[in-house]
Each structure stands twice: as structure tokens, then as C-alpha cells.
Amino acid sequence: MLEERKIRKLAAARQAPGDWIRRARMITVSWDGKSTAQIAGELECHRQTVRERLHRFNTHRLEGLGDRAGSGRQAAADQGRAQPHCGLGRHNAARASDAAIRRWAARRERRGSLVLDAGFPDRCPARRRHRRRT
Structure with a gap:
């Protein structure tokens, strides 16, 4: 119950990282019984994105809402040659x-x-x- 309350609060938030809000909305809408196609249409994203986010939440719970460690541009391997x-x-x-x-x-x-x-x-x-x- 505590986790559900946190996610519903995050989904309704205005002062939080946008990607976290969007992912929390995907989860709350899925809890309301909508299919991935309906969620994707409502949130204007691809169905595969919804499936990946739901799967990640089911696996990692609240930590699954954030970005994975190490995502983004990697540092140059050799700074001297950069x-x-x-x-x-x-x-x-x-x-x-x-x-x-x-x-x-x-x-x-x-x-x-x-x-x-x-x-x-x-x-x-x-x-x-x-x-x-x-």
C-alpha cells in the first residue's frame, strides 16, 4: 500500500523529474486495468515502451522508475586523444x-x-x- 501511494502521488506530481512522472503514470494506468495499447495511446508513446517500463517496474519496483546506472554518453576511453x-x-x-x-x-x-x-x-x-x- 505504501508503494502504491508513493507511485500515485508521483504520477500526479508537478514538481518531479518528467521521466519519473511519465513512468509512474504508465504504472498507475495499468493498475486501473488498461491494456498496453490503451496506455500508449493515452500517454502518446509506443506500446513497446509501455511494456518495457511495466516489466522493469515489476522486476525492480520503485528503483525501476529511474534510469539505469551507466546510461548516457560514456567518457572517452583515452582522454589524451579526445x-x-x-x-x-x-x-x-x-x-x-x-x-x-x-x-x-x-x-x-x-x-x-x-x-x-x-x-x-x-x-x-x-x-x-x-x-x-x-
Whole structure:
């Protein structure tokens, strides 16, 4: 009962991660007796997604609502050979304040990514390809 109350509360929440709310809604609607096709139509997703989420919830309970550990982009295997990434586009760099650029660079350094000075975009190989020739 406690688990059901938590999931129903999460399904009705407005201030929670959107993916958790959506997955909780899938579960509560299935508890109300609807088929996977009806749930998929109501939540505007694919039937296979509904089946996978229900199966994962049945296996892992509340922990199954979240993302799996290790999902997302993996770190580069060899940081020494990783391509430098400018991170800020041409338009964003012009509008960003110096403090914002410093915060961005500090976050990148903490993650172990290579950081280039946003003031010198021609050092970035991706930007070098697209420069206009005059």
C-alpha cells in the first residue's frame, strides 16, 4: 500500500523529474486495468515502451522508475586523444558573460573534459573547418 501511494502521488506530481512522472503514470494506468495499447495511446508513446517500463517496474519496483546506472554518453576511453570541444556556439559565446564562461570552464575541468578558451574559437578543429575564406 505504501508503494502504491508513493507511485500515485508521483504520477500526479508537478514538481518531479518528467521521466519519473511519465513512468509512474504508465504504472498507475495499468493498475486501473488498461491494456498496453490503451496506455500508449493515452500517454502518446509506443506500446513497446509501455511494456518495457511495466516489466522493469515489476522486476525492480520503485528503483525501476529511474534510469539505469551507466546510461548516457560514456567518457572517452583515452582522454589524451579526445578531440577538443568548444562547447559554446558562436552566438552563445558572444552573449555569455565572462563569469558564465568561467563557470562553464570550471565544470568542464571537474568532469575531466578538455577545455579551450572560448575567446579563441580558431583553436578548435570543429570551428576551423567552417571559417570563411576572405
